[in-house]
Amino acid sequence: MKVLVTGGAGFIGSNIVKALEAKGAKVIVLDNFSHSGYKNLFDVKAEIICADILDESIYKKLPKLDAVFHEAAITDTILKDDTKMMEVNFNGFKNVLNFCVKNNIKFVYASSAGVYGEGPSPMKEGQKCIPHNIYGYSKYLGDCFVRELWKNNKNLPSIIGLRYFNVYGPGESHKGSSASITYQLYLQMKKKLNPRVFNYGEQKRDFIYVKDIVNVNLEALNSKESAILNVGTGKARSFNDIIFILNKEMKSNLKTEYFDNPYKDTYQNFTESDTTLLNKILKVKADFSLEKGIGDYINNYLG
Ligand SMILES: NC(=O)c1ccc[n+]([C@@H]2O[C@H](COP(=O)([O-])OP(=O)(O)OC[C@H]3O[C@@H](n4cnc5c(N)ncnc54)[C@H](O)[C@@H]3O)[C@@H](O)[C@H]2O)c1
CATH class of the missing domain: 3.40.50.720 (NAD(P)-binding Rossmann-like Domain)
Structure with a gap:
């Protein structure tokens, strides 16, 4: 083929x-x-x-x-x-x-x-x-x-x-700021920085x-x-869920920092298929x- x-x-x-x-x-x-x-x-x-x-x-x-x-x-x-x-x-x-x-x-x-x-x-x-x-x-x-x-x-x-x-998954590192939120949070947490997400991390998406x-x-x-x-x-899951799982898999206990979403008007807050x-x-x-x-x-x- x-x-x-x-x-x-x-x-x-x-x-x-x-x-x-x-x-x-x-x-x-x-x-x-x-x-x-x-x-x-x-x-x-x-x-x-x-x-x-x-x-x-x-x-x-x-x-x-x-x-x-x-x-x-x-x-x-x-x-x-x-x-x-x-x-x-x-x-x-x-x-x-x-x-x-x-x-x-x-x-x-x-x-x-x-x-x-x-x-x-x-x-x-x-x-x-x-x-x-x-x-x-x-x-x-x-x-x-x-x-x-x-x-x-x-x-x-x-x-x-x-x-x-x-x-999300292997092979996305070249995407920079358009890589998945999972990868972005992983990068922050790997540097032992507190993970940062938009207020208050309860945005839910269907991550596959x-x-x-x-x-x-x-x-x-x-x-x-x-x-x-x-x-x-x-099944939609929250950004807070991702941080919880990353902390568990990376054996860390980093606290989440929340900040205001600058893309409010065009941002999808909830997606579920x-x-x-x-x-x-x-x-x-x-x-x-x-x-x-x-x-x-x-x-x-x-x-
Ligand atoms: N990653 C996601 O979460 C997601 C979600 C929904 C849909 N998609 C769609 O899935 C597809 C793949 O996305 P991805 O995440 O692998 O992105 P990616 O940016 O890693 O891959 C896109 C590829 O297309 C190539 N490309 C761009 N313009 C081109 C052109 N004019 N001619 C030839 N090649 C060109 C790029 O060089 C790149 O290798 C895209 O159509 C995207 O819209 C991705």
Whole structure:
């Protein structure tokens, strides 16, 4: 099996690449390395193509493929360059999707819980989306484009959109301030600094471990269905919970410092996925609770 992973040098993409290779797939990584964790690729065999998904000439040079995992995107959700966000996350997305449709290639792509904004939880795939920033909007437009395609066309390849909730795990260190809150808190606590979170740490999110994300992508590869699906644990947990678990795993007893949230207007205070469709269509459930995921992350990767 020959598979393309766009954004394969990034956090989630590189984890998908490794899992595909472990299953014997021949993998091509297409990434422009603008925000890459290139160190994540040291032990992969994949062919690396350094190119931009906006460059339409690149698609003519690709070999025959069985599937495309589309992870490439601008992932800094507070980036102020709206034009760039829209170009890469919407125009670039359409380029990759159109290539797959034209060549009848299975398409599995990364959408985001960011499409829901402050919508009611548990968030369901069919509910009204009110994205709170240009990142969420760019992902929402991608999902709308796919739904229009389904309305107007028959005989399309299988297309699976995955609305990831808050992902954490090995391979995210290059993301800096857009890495997971778990990783940010770990870095502070490793330096023996008190962990700092927005007042009063009871913001809740659906945190999902990257190994579960990879597993869902592999199930999507095996599925003949087409759908847009939430990918979360189905259980919101608080920032205070993360600090409690980190203290336990790092054998520390650091006290939390709370401060005012400067992004109040665009911040998602509560996200929780409804995973009914994910469970029904891909027949998969998250295996890692927050305790199990952070335990694996600290003990097997961060040390
Ligand atoms: N990490 C999360 O919590 C999360 C949550 C929801 C959705 N997602 C989505 O999952 C996908 C992967 O995110 P990630 O966390 O691994 O981020 P990441 O920033 O680590 O990976 C993105 C990769 O895309 C590449 N890239 C950016 N622009 C490109 C372009 N124009 N052409 C080619 N490559 C380009 C970057 O170099 C990087 O390697 C993204 O689509 C993101 O929106 C992530």
